[in-house]
């Protein structure tokens with residue numbers, strides 16, 4: 001077996017990966033062999049050689065313009081928002097919509113030692129993030145008399161615990177054939193100086209998830225795209241595990257997407273400040289694309305229009321809608337999505353099998369971003385939402401100034417309090433209130449249901465037909 005593996009690694013100079021082979025027991029040998037066989041070493045070599053010709057972001061940023069978009073507060077149409085909403089409801093009712101939730105990230109910044117979706121979040125209920133999303137899907141299912149399938153992407157780091165969690169909790173109410181948990185692929189990290197693949201220990205490569213763009217290959221390899229086609233699901237709503245305010249399967253976005261015959265649509269917010277950590281949705285040579293916040297030069301981010309608003313205003317909140325045929329076509333092109341390079345600290349061993357705890361960014365990780373499909377889409381549509389209605393990401397642990405669970409919880413309470421007040425309910429300032437999707441999914445639904453003249457003075461959870 002060693003000889004076969006050597007033939008695999010030698011052509012690209014990675015034979016150090018077998019340096020401890022003779023010291024490994026049988027199981028460790030099999031596991032290392034499987035890892036080595038899963039790596040495309042020619043691809044790694046190509047990615048490393050492309051280092052010299054890496055994208056020049058300042059050139060791209062200079063060409064970037066704000067994208068054509070359906071903006072808030074501007075009269076757009078046709079179609080009108082009403083027509084778009086009706087079209088979105090029709091697509092939902094006809095069973096053509098599926099949802100995909102990407103939850104393969106390791107959530108290192110949050111410091112929660114489980115998959116992020118298991119984070120107890122509900123401001124009153126303590127529902128987990130997974131529940132926050134599944135409860136919306138179930139409520140939409142009742143409203144439109146459909147079972148919306150959920151495709152949930154994990155990574156090797158989050159897979160088993162996520163599967164166990166859903167099994168132990170009756171799939172949170174989803175039917176067995178409605179939940180599809182699939183695992184994304186991995187890529188090895190390489191040494192920044194030498195390009196050698198790093199070893200996590202004698203018998204293991206330093207592997208990490210291949211980015212949320214890995215969703216395309218994972219959906220395709222797992223035959224999920226085929227299954228969607230067979231089930232008549234031609235529209236896929238995409239969202240991230242860290243945004244409890246996401247309006248899952250938003251009919252308005254689905255409707256605009258459908259009426260425009262868009263292949264990929266995306267929801268954006270107007271960036272609140274230049275260095276906000278959201279990707280920048282821009283148009284370059286007539287194509288919509290996203291420049292990640294870490295790639296956009298600060299001078300370009302800070303440029304303003306004459307009225308003081310940001311020139312590149314559109315912030316990516318990672319809420320997209322895909323046409324399934326477009327995903328199928330893209331999956332057939334092996335390199336439809338480029339790899340991005342990230343310099344990271346990667347714990348590893350050296351050639352003496354000593355553990356190295358790097359003090360700097362010693363490793364290069366390769367990740368694909370799903371939003372790089374935007375420039376490939378024949379029609380791409382951009383729709384603005386107000387962040388107070390749709391975006392409160394949880395990224396950082398307690399004590400951080402931005403993007404914490406506490407801030408997201410306050411944003412959720414504020415949103416639900418606004419819905420209640422608009423329906424004539426008195427809600428004391430700062431009072432925790434939470435609305436479960438089985439009670440209402442929108443301000444309009446609250447207004448239809450809530451008892452007129454209700455006065456709230458204690459934390460209240462609206463669920464099913466009433467409040468508790």
Ligand code: UD2
Nearest residue numbers: 102103104105209210211212240241278279316317318393
């Ligand atoms: C992401 C976007 C950024 C902005 C921001 C909004 C990218 C590269 N950047 O930034 O533009 O929209 O979100 O909140 O997308 N994930 C996987 N597998 C992976 C890596 C990530 O499933 O291999 C998931 C992860 O679980 C999470 C999402 O993708 O749901 C975003 O990942 P992140 O936290 O690394 O992205 P972030 O905050 O840098």
